Amino acid sequence: MxxxxxxxxxxxxxxxxxxxxxxxxxxxxxxxxxxxxxxxxxxxxxxxxxxxxxxxxxxxxxxxxxxxxxxxxxxxxxxxxxxxxxxxxxxxxxxxxxxxxxxxxxxxxxxxxxxxxxxxxxxxxxxxxxxxxxxxxxxxxxxxxxxxxxxxxxxxxxxxxxxxxxxxxxxxxxxxxxxxxxxxxxxxxxxxxxxxxxxxxxxWDAMPQPPVAEDAGYYLFLGRLVETKGVIPLLDAWDELRAQLGKKTPSLHIAGEGPLNDAVQQRVRTNPYIGQLGHTGGETKREALRRCRAVIVPSTWWEPLGLVVYEAYDYSKPVLAANSGGLSEIVQHGVTGLKHEPGNVHGIVQDVLAMEATPATERLVIGSAGRQWLLREAxxxxxxxxxxxxxxxxxxx
Structure with a gap:
C-alpha cells in the first residue's frame, strides 16, 4: 500500500x-x-x-x-x-x-x-x-x-x-x-x-502537439528580472550586437518583472532593438514562445535546472543558454541550442550571431531536437x- x-x-x-x-x-x-x-x-x-x-x-x-x-x-x-x-x-x-x-x-x-x-x-x-x-x-x-x-x-x-x-x-x-x-x-x-x-x-506535461511555429525573428528572455538570471550581461550583449549590426540587429523581447525592471527600461529607451513585455502569462506568453526565433537563458548562478528550457522545447524552439548548473545538462550544444560561459557578453553575442547565420530549415531541426529531448527525458x-x-x-x- x-x-x-x-x-x-x-x-x-x-x-x-x-x-x-x-x-x-x-x-x-x-x-x-x-x-x-x-x-x-x-x-x-x-x-x-x-x-x-x-x-x-x-x-x-x-x-x-x-x-x-x-x-x-x-x-x-x-x-x-x-x-x-x-x-x-x-x-x-x-x-x-x-x-x-x-x-x-x-x-x-x-x-x-x-x-x-x-x-x-x-x-x-x-x-x-x-x-x-x-x-x-x-x-x-x-x-x-x-x-x-x-x-x-x-x-x-x-x-x-x-x-x-x-x-x-x-x-x-x-x-x-x-x-x-x-x-x-x-x-x-x-x-x-x-x-x-x-x-x-x-x-513536464508536454503539449500533445506543439502549435504551428512561426519565426518572427526576435529572441525571447522569459524570467524574473534579477541579477542571477543574467539580465545585465544580456542587455550589454544587445548593445554590442547593435554596434556590430546596426539596422540588421534582431530584436530582444524581455518578459518578466523584478528588481532590475528600471535597468531594463533604461536600455529600452537607449536601444530600439530591446523591447519589454512586462509580466507575461496565458495567451500572451504562449504567443511570445510560438513566434520567437530562440529563447535565451543567460543565468549567471548555478541554475539548478531551468524550467524555461522545458518551455522552449515544448514549443520546438532552440535555446541559447549559459553553460552553468543544470542548464549544462539539458541544453545540448549544436543539437538543441547553443551554450556560452555564464556572464560572458561576447559569448552571448556569438551565440546570437551563430543562430542568425543558421538557415531557417536548420533552426527547425534544432527546435525539433529539443522537443524530442523533452518527450524522452521529462x-x-x-x-x-x-x-x-x-x-x-x-x-x-
Whole structure:
C-alpha cells in the first residue's frame, strides 16, 4: 500500500517557478498517493498584522505555531511521509524537529541551495561563492544576501548553522536534487551523505502537439528580472550586437518583472532593438514562445535546472543558454541550442550571431531536437517511477 504524503511548502513573496513545480509535483503524485498539503506564506510576515522584528527573529529559529499547524495537518491527513520543499522563513526548523520526534520520514526536494545558503543561490555580488556549502556564511552575510539586509542575513546564517548542528536533519531520509550538477556539488562539499542524495529532474506535461511555429525573428528572455538570471550581461550583449549590426540587429523581447525592471527600461529607451513585455502569462506568453526565433537563458548562478528550457522545447524552439548548473545538462550544444560561459557578453553575442547565420530549415531541426529531448527525458510517467524508488528507500531507512 502506497503511503499518504503531506506536501509542505513555504510560499515566497513573489511566486515563481518553484511554486509551479510544487503544484506540478502534487498533481503527478496524486495519481498514486493520497496527497494533502501544509502551506506557509512569507506574506504573513508583512503588513500590520505581521509579528514584529523580535517575534520574526524568534520564529525564524523555531516557530511553535508552524509546528502546531504542521502536526495538525499531519494528524488530519494520516500521511506516512512528509515531502518538504522550501520551509523558510515561516515554517522554520521546528518542522524537522517535529518530524524527527514523530519518526516521520521526510523527503526533501531541493529546488535551490537551501538549507545550505542564506540566499539559496550561493551568489555574492554577482558571482557564485561556494563558501556556504562548506559552512561559512560570512560573504553572504556581508552582501545582505537575504532581503538585502546584513542583520537579517546574519540571523538566517546563525539559524542555518544551528539547524545543521541540531541533528534535526536526520529526519530527512532522502534528498532530491533536480540535476546531477546540483547533486555533485552537495555531495563533494560534504554537505550531504552521498547515499541519501538522489537526482530527479522535473517532469513536464508536454503539449500533445506543439502549435504551428512561426519565426518572427526576435529572441525571447522569459524570467524574473534579477541579477542571477543574467539580465545585465544580456542587455550589454544587445548593445554590442547593435554596434556590430546596426539596422540588421534582431530584436530582444524581455518578459518578466523584478528588481532590475528600471535597468531594463533604461536600455529600452537607449536601444530600439530591446523591447519589454512586462509580466507575461496565458495567451500572451504562449504567443511570445510560438513566434520567437530562440529563447535565451543567460543565468549567471548555478541554475539548478531551468524550467524555461522545458518551455522552449515544448514549443520546438532552440535555446541559447549559459553553460552553468543544470542548464549544462539539458541544453545540448549544436543539437538543441547553443551554450556560452555564464556572464560572458561576447559569448552571448556569438551565440546570437551563430543562430542568425543558421538557415531557417536548420533552426527547425534544432527546435525539433529539443522537443524530442523533452518527450524522452521529462515524461511524468518516468518521473513517477523514479520518485517511487526514492520514496521506497526513504521509508525503509
Amino acid at each position: 502506497t503511503p499518504g504524503i503531506l506536501q509542505v511548502f513555504n510560499r515566497y513573496l513573489s511566486p515563481g517557478g518553484e511554486e509551479m513545480s510544487v503544484n506540478r509535483i502534487f498533481q503527478h503524485l496524486s495519481a498514486q498517493h493520497a496527497m494533502s498539503r501544509c502551506f506557509f506564506d512569507s506574506a504573513d510576515w508583512k503588513g500590520e498584522s505581521a509579528p514584529g522584528p523580535a517575534g520574526q527573529a524568534r520564529r525564524l529559529f523555531y516557530n511553535k505555531e508552524s509546528r502546531a499547524q504542521f502536526e495538525t495537518a499531519l494528524d488530519a491527513s494520516g500521511a506516512g511521509v512528509a515531502l518538504f520543499h522550501n520551509i523558510f522563513p515561516v515554517g522554520s526548523p521546528s518542522l524537522y524537529h517535529a518530524a524527527l520526534e514523530r519518526r516521520l520520514p521526510v523527503v526533501q526536494y531541493l529546488h535551490n541551495y537551501r538549507p545550505f545558503s542564506v540566499s539559496g543561490t550561493l551568489q555574492v555580488d554577482g558571482k557564485v561563492v561556494q563558501d556556504a556549502l562548506y559552512g561559512s556564511y560570512w560573504k553572504e552575510i556581508s552582501s545582505g544576501a537575504w532581503q538585502g539586509s546584513v542583520v537579517k542575513s546574519a540571523l538566517f546564517a546563525v539559524m542555518l548553522k544551528a539547524l545543521h548542528r541540531s541533528g534535526w536533519l536526520k529526519s530527512v531520509k532522502a534528498w532530491i536534487a533536480i540535476s546531477d550538477f546540483m547533486r555533485q556539488k552537495l555531495v563533494s562539499s560534504g554537505s550531504l551523505p552521498e547515499a541519501r542524495v538522489h537526482t530527479l529532474r522535473h517532469a 515524461s511524468p510517467q518516468a518521473w513517477l517511477q523514479r520518485f517511487e524508488k526514492i520514496l521506497a528507500e526513504a521509508v525503509k531507512s
